[in-house]
Amino acid sequence: MQGVLKDMIGQRFERLLVVSRGPNNSRKQAQWNCICDCGKDRLCLGSYLRSGVIRSCGCLQREETSQRFSSHGLSKTLTYRKWQGMLHRCYQKKSASYSRYGGAGIRVCRAWKKNFVQFLRDMGECPSNLHSLERKNNYKGYSAQNCCWILKVDQVKNRRSNIFVTWNGRTEYLAEWGRILGISMAALNARYHRGHRPPALFQPIRKIGGRYYSFAA
Numbered sequence: 001m002q003g004v005l006k007d008m009i010g011q012r013f014e015r016l017l018v019v020s021r022g023p024n025n026s027r028k029q030a031q032w033n034c035i036c037d038c039g040k041d042r043l044c045l046g047s048y049l050r051s052g053v054i055r056s057c058g059c060l061q062r063e064e065t066s067q068r069f070s071s072h073g074l075s076k077t078l079t080y081r082k083w084q085g086m087l088h089r090c091y092q093k094k095s096a097s098y099s100r101y102g103g104a105g106i107r108v109c110r111a112w113k114k115n116f117v118q119f120l121r122d123m124g125e126c127p128s129n130l131h132s133l134e135r136k137n138n139y140k141g142y143s144a145q146n147c148c149w150i151l152k153v154d155q156v157k158n159r160r161s162n163i164f165v166t167w168n169g170r171t172e173y174l175a176e177w178g179r180i181l182g183i184s185m186a187a188l189n190a191r192y193h194r195g196h197r198p199p200a201l202f203q204p205i206r207k208i209g210g211r212y213y214s215f216a217a
Helices: 046-051 059-072 078-091 116-123 152-158 174-181 185-193
Strands: 016-021 031-036 041-045 131-135 147-151 164-167 170-173 205-208 211-214
Touching: 031 046, 041 046, 078 116, 078 131, 116 147, 164 174, 170 174, 174 185
Parallel strands: none
Antiparallel strands: 016 031, 031 041, 131 147, 164 170, 205 211
C-alpha cells in the first residue's frame, strides 16, 4: 500500500521554494516544481529536498566552490593542477593522453569529478613536482581507494604492461614478486606464460650437480 503523499507546496529548502506539484519521474516518484532564490526553476524529487541533497538550482554549489578556491588560493596550487590534469586526460578528447585514459574507459569518481576540495581532503597536498597521482590498480578509475601520490621514477612499476599476481591475499606485479622471492623476472615470466600460477609459479630454482633446475617447469 502506497503512503499518503505529503503536500510540500510553500515549503522552503535552503534556496528553493516549492511552488507546485510536478510530474512523477520514470520510477513514479513524486517531483515538485521549485523556484530558486536566484530566479531559476528546478524540478526536484521530494526525497532529495527533504534530505538536503538538493539545496538550490546549482548556484549555491558553484558559489561555495568559488569561495573555497578564492579564499584559499587553491586554483594556483600544484595539487589543483594535478587535479585538472586528471580530469583533462579522462574527459578531454584533445588531450594527448586521452586514448590511454578516457578513451580506454578510465573515469574519475563522482566525489572528485566536480569537487577539488573533496579531492584535496582525500589525497592531501601533492608532496612535490616530482610526484604524480598514481592509480594502484591501472584497470580501475580515479578514487580515494585507488590513488596515491608517487614519485614519477616509480611509476614504471605500475604500468599496464606489468602482470599483477595475487598470492596469499597479497597482490603485486610479477617483477616485485621476483624481488621478494629472489626469482629472476625471466624465469617468472616464462613460467607465467606457460600457464603456471601460484604456488607453482613461485617454486624456487635450485642448483643440482652444477646445473639449475626450475621445479615449476
